[in-house]
Amino acid sequence: xxxxxxxxxxxxxxxxxxxxxxxxxNKALSVIEEALKDNKxxxxxxxxxxxxxxxxxxxxxxxxxxxxxxEGKMQACIDGLKQLRDLPDPLGKVSLMREMDSxxxxxxxxxxxxxxxxxxxxxxxxxxxxxxxxxxxxxxAILKGGKETAETNRVLFNVIRDAxxxxxxxxxxxxxxxxxxxxxxxxxxxxxxxxxxxxxxxxFLQYIMNNTKIPVMGHADGIxxxxxDEEYDEKIAIPVIIDAKTQYTAACNAVETVLVxxxxxxxxxxxxxxxxxxxxxxxxxNLSGEEFRHEYLAKEMSVKVVKDVKEAVEHINxxxxxxxxxxxxxxDENAAYFEQMVDSAGVYRNxxxxxxxxxxxxxxxxxxxxxxKLHARGPVGLEGLVTYKYIIEGHGNxxxxxxxxxxxxxxxxxx
Amino acid sequence: xxxxxxxxxxxxxxxxxxxxxxxxxNKALSVIEEALKDNKxxxxxxxxxxxxxxxxxxxxxxxxxxxxxxEGKMQACIDGLKQLRDLPDPLGKVSLMREMDSxxxxxxxxxxxxxxxxxxxxxxxxxxxxxxxxxxxxxxAILKGGKETAETNRVLFNVIRDAxxxxxxxxxxxxxxxxxxxxxxxxxxxxxxxxxxxxxxxxFLQYIMNNTKIPVMGHADGIxxxxxDEEYDEKIAIPVIIDAKTQYTAACNAVETVLVxxxxxxxxxxxxxxxxxxxxxxxxxNLSGEEFRHEYLAKEMSVKVVKDVKEAVEHINxxxxxxxxxxxxxxDENAAYFEQMVDSAGVYRNxxxxxxxxxxxxxxxxxxxxxxKLHARGPVGLEGLVTYKYIIEGHGNxxxxxxxxxxxxxxxxxx
Numbered sequence: 001x002x003x004x005x006x007x008x009x010x011x012x013x014x015x016x017x018x019x020x021x022x023x024x025x026n027k028a029l030s031v032i033e034e035a036l037k038d039n040k041x042x043x044x045x046x047x048x049x050x051x052x053x054x055x056x057x058x059x060x061x062x063x064x065x066x067x068x069x070x071e072g073k074m075q076a077c078i079d080g081l082k083q084l085r086d087l088p089d090p091l092g093k094v095s096l097m098r099e100m101d102s103x104x105x106x107x108x109x110x111x112x113x114x115x116x117x118x119x120x121x122x123x124x125x126x127x128x129x130x131x132x133x134x135x136x137x138x139x140x141a142i143l144k145g146g147k148e149t150a151e152t153n154r155v156l157f158n159v160i161r162d163a164x165x166x167x168x169x170x171x172x173x174x175x176x177x178x179x180x181x182x183x184x185x186x187x188x189x190x191x192x193x194x195x196x197x198x199x200x201x202x203x204f205l206q207y208i209m210n211n212t213k214i215p216v217m218g219h220a221d222g223i224x225x226x227x228x229d230e231e232y233d234e235k236i237a238i239p240v241i242i243d244a245k246t247q248y249t250a251a252c253n254a255v256e257t258v259l260v261x262x263x264x265x266x267x268x269x270x271x272x273x274x275x276x277x278x279x280x281x282x283x284x285x286n287l288s289g290e291e292f293r294h295e296y297l298a299k300e301m302s303v304k305v306v307k308d309v310k311e312a313v314e315h316i317n318x319x320x321x322x323x324x325x326x327x328x329x330x331x332d333e334n335a336a337y338f339e340q341m342v343d344s345a346g347v348y349r350n351x352x353x354x355x356x357x358x359x360x361x362x363x364x365x366x367x368x369x370x371x372x373k374l375h376a377r378g379p380v381g382l383e384g385l386v387t388y389k390y391i392i393e394g395h396g397n398x399x400x401x402x403x404x405x406x407x408x409x410x411x412x413x414x415x
Numbered sequence: 416x417x418x419x420x421x422x423x424x425x426x427x428x429x430x431x432x433x434x435x436x437x438x439x440x441n442k443a444l445s446v447i448e449e450a451l452k453d454n455k456x457x458x459x460x461x462x463x464x465x466x467x468x469x470x471x472x473x474x475x476x477x478x479x480x481x482x483x484x485x486e487g488k489m490q491a492c493i494d495g496l497k498q499l500r501d502l503p504d505p506l507g508k509v510s511l512m513r514e515m516d517s518x519x520x521x522x523x524x525x526x527x528x529x530x531x532x533x534x535x536x537x538x539x540x541x542x543x544x545x546x547x548x549x550x551x552x553x554x555x556a557i558l559k560g561g562k563e564t565a566e567t568n569r570v571l572f573n574v575i576r577d578a579x580x581x582x583x584x585x586x587x588x589x590x591x592x593x594x595x596x597x598x599x600x601x602x603x604x605x606x607x608x609x610x611x612x613x614x615x616x617x618x619f620l621q622y623i624m625n626n627t628k629i630p631v632m633g634h635a636d637g638i639x640x641x642x643x644d645e646e647y648d649e650k651i652a653i654p655v656i657i658d659a660k661t662q663y664t665a666a667c668n669a670v671e672t673v674l675v676x677x678x679x680x681x682x683x684x685x686x687x688x689x690x691x692x693x694x695x696x697x698x699x700x701n702l703s704g705e706e707f708r709h710e711y712l713a714k715e716m717s718v719k720v721v722k723d724v725k726e727a728v729e730h731i732n733x734x735x736x737x738x739x740x741x742x743x744x745x746x747d748e749n750a751a752y753f754e755q756m757v758d759s760a761g762v763y764r765n766x767x768x769x770x771x772x773x774x775x776x777x778x779x780x781x782x783x784x785x786x787x788k789l790h791a792r793g794p795v796g797l798e799g800l801v802t803y804k805y806i807i808e809g810h811g812n813x814x815x816x817x818x819x820x821x822x823x824x825x826x827x828x829x830x
Contacts, residue, residue: 015756034644057754075562098777106776113788114758119452124428151691180568213624243813309740339806341430343529351519352810360817361521361805362513362826373528373609374630375790387788390776391754394766398658402775411777 003142003185006175007192010140013172014114018138020169022089028135028167033081035163036074036128039155041070046151047124054148059350060070062250067149069124077128079347081363090137090382099412106396110386112138114194116213116290117186118367119208122146127153129365131160131174137385142193156197170379171172187212197368197380202295216381218251219371222252224353227259227312228268228339229329236350237328238275244326244352246279250297252369253324253356255300257292259312263307272303279415292319309334313341320344322371324378345371345378418557418600420556421590422607427556428587429529433553435584437504443550443582448496450578451489451543456568458484461566462539469563477665482564484539492543498779505552505797514827519809523524525801527553529609530578531702532601533782534623536615537561542568544780546575546589552800557601557608559592569593602627612783612795617710632795634786636710636736637667639768642727642753643673644682644744651765652683652743653690659741665712667784668739668761671715672707674727680720687718689783709735724749728756735759737786739771760786760793 001009011085026044032119036043048070054064096108120126127145134141145153157176165171177186186193190213197217198208205218226244228237260268276283282300290301292315306312311328316325323345327338335349346356356379358366362379370376376384401407416424451458462484469479490729493724511523531554535541549556560568572591580586591602601608605628608737613633615621619640620633640658644654659670674682682701691698699713707717707730721727723744739761742753750764759772773781778796783792791799 010731012732015728015758018758021701069640085758100770100775100777104770190671209628215630217789233811238809239813243815247814247818271804277427280697314427317427333810340434343430343433344804346805346807349805349808351807352814354814355515355519355809355812356805359813360515360824362515362824372630374632376806377802387792389759390761390771390793392761392766392770393750393764394770396648396655397766397770398654399662399769399775400658403662409775409777 003177004192004362007142007186007189009172010142010175013170014112014140016170017140017173018091018112018114020032020138022091024168024297025136025138026085028164028363029081029085029132031163031167032128032132032160033078035159037076039159039261040074043074043155043159046155047149049151050149059250060165063122066121066123067152069149069152073125077125080129080365081132084132084136087136087364087382091228094415095388097414099410099414100392101394101397101407101410104392104397105414106390106392107314109391110388113385113387115140115142115192116385117142117144117189117193117196117214119144119183119196119198119200120146122148124152124156125151126199127156128160129207130367131157133382133385135164135169135367135381139385140173140175142177143326144183144186147180150178160223167245183305184211187214190214199368217368217372217376217384219252219321219369220253221293221295221335221371222323223293223319223321224253224255224317224323225257225259225312225320225325226255226353227306227309227316227325228261228264229309229312229327229331229334230261230263231331231334232264232268232328233330233350240272240326240328241272242275242279244354245281245301246299247352247354251354253353254297254351255326256295256300257304257319259304259315261309261312262305262307269303276301277384289360295315295321298342310335313338317341322373323369324353326351326353331388340383345366345369416644418592418597419604419607420559422601424536424587424592425530425557425580425613426607428585429527429555432555433506433527433529434503435553436446437506438582440551440553443579443584444500444547445495446582447547447575448493448542450574451492453682454574455489458489458570458574461570462564462827464566465564466659474563478517478563479536481536482540482567484564484567488540492540495780496547499547499551502551502779502797506799509830512829514829515691515807516809517813517826519812520829523803524806525803528800528802530555530557531800532557532559532608532611532629533560534559534598534611534613534615537563539564540563540569540613541569542571542575543575545782548780548782548797549799550579550584555588555590557590559598560602562595565593571720582773591651595692599626600602602629605629614783632783632785632787632791632799634667634736634738634784636786637669637738638708638710638734638736639668639738639771640672640674640727640731640735640740641670642721642724642731642740642742643679644724644727644742644746644749645676645678646746646749647679647683647743648745648765653686655691655741655743655765655767655830656687657694657696659769660691660696660716661714662769664714666769668768669712670716670741670768671710672719672734674719674721674730674777676724676727677778679718679721684718686787691716707829710762726754728753732756732758737788738784739763739768740764753786760784775800
């Protein structure tokens, strides 16, 4: 069956999945948990094949680390499934209930988005995390993982789909693409697919956005800033910067540019340079203009001296990517100004930018981080995977009566 | 100044508008109200010019009715401004407050989307409604109205922008495009414009979506259904269908297809045919396949006999446009099935589809109706014009400590 034919079947099954109870969806998560344990050996064996192939292809050590699916990652997946099961049902939440008239009530109720396509990097644990988020939120999922973990993905996907069927949910609600060419086929399914979530490089995201009519959620860049204000705490500034730069350099929430208030530059910069040297971080201090749009994703960063918090905010809003930015200050007024004026998904005070993450926000897991302002912004967990519908129950009400003044709306909120 | 240069200035002014208080934004609405009254004669005079030009160009009577800005429409605008002023501030709402750890608190706070471009039909009252919704929600607005009301729009826009400045808000936050060629310029401003809301024909919307990288909110089609179930109330079915078809045929929420349960067809169809004849509505009963995707926008409709509520839902989800659909039934089980399974922005029971409207939902006004599932679905009022940011305040917290197990998250909801 072609991707488009499978997607059509999925679209038809979507309302049935949407109508499933939280108990059924939680049961599916429990069955997945058991199935992962039961099929541990088969999963590890498949992963060994992927690792052997990676070795043969001389894939970099940092990437191989991500491909690996071992006891530790298995446990993390199982913990994630448990956490997700404990979260409240994201569906059927009534966010508005209003009497429009004495015999007509409006409700706004949360429902799944429908069919979601996720294209993700070669990380088997991502497959488990994304599938389980989609199941919990009642969404059909089309999964396309990185080719470097094809063997592991195939086993994991089959384990998960079997578990979904065993839990009584429609088997059509899960589908896997294995070929890179299938991505282009998927991009054409705008009638069947409600949302695409591509994870990976900026270039890849741009390719997706330029080649589909399906709405896309993702982040283009992660150019995050830390601004060290005049009244900074010495015990906070350096450790936060070093954590934000070095704790995981390849992450989108790693800091790329440090802005320093000119009044403290003379004292602070030597300390920063020293700390960076010790941490193996290269500091670029003589940049200008567009050079500040650079995302290093490595132990290297830009440093710029600014006049005040106002100039810092202007720099961040102009050169940043609206992802996550932090101010280091003991001054409440400057903190409030920064928090109000920085136009980013995450605006922090006195902490590392690396906290921008679904797990760390307590969302159980995340399907990605969005720098778009529409629908979901920042780490996207269950709430980002639902939409709503308006349900009105009446008794023969017609608009003509209200337009002609025979009846009038009462608008009484019942929530 | 080119559109792109103006948009750049607007983008810089956006955080200042976002930081304005509800009092300032409400004051702007009050000043607009007064200014509309004070400039009534100038507005009417400009409108007379537009009407004279329309007459010269032999524009259809139905459209001329929309162009007209008279005492009645002025009063409706003033009522709308008052209603909007009475609505609570959509900004600064905290929808999540969570202690991540004893010294670190996460808040999710509503903020404006930023810069919104609205391209709308030739209706001067739409200009007032859209501007005031953008002002109340703290969004910068780029307005492009239909060319047939160019004179009226110019006067109205100047009145409104002067009022905004008088209220202490940045003048850069309102901008008007007058030339059709400026639309293409606007479509290229993806760095400055956060959202486009095109109103008008399906063809126009498709053009916009195919020619911009800016996120677009709008509705492609309005193929709405009414399904008359086996256990229908005779006093409800016919009046609701006639209202939904004839109360305003050019509206996107007018019914296009009536589905009739086969068990009642023999009795119901003659009554429907008779009522339609009396109302001047043409009934098409022998259609098939893709013909059911037709949006008449006229006193004409499709009728199809279906086996049961299940077949009705399948027809609606397949041939409909996910806008608004209604079931006429006294059977609670079938109503629940319909409400759950129909994948539309509005799902109604025993009322006309014409209720799909921001005013009728009690939103004060609407900037449009969305058939997209992302961000806003259905009538889009103030809530659809805001997004949120995550603010975290901490005390030197670094991710390393949590990753290495030195500290652990507490996750305690404070709301």
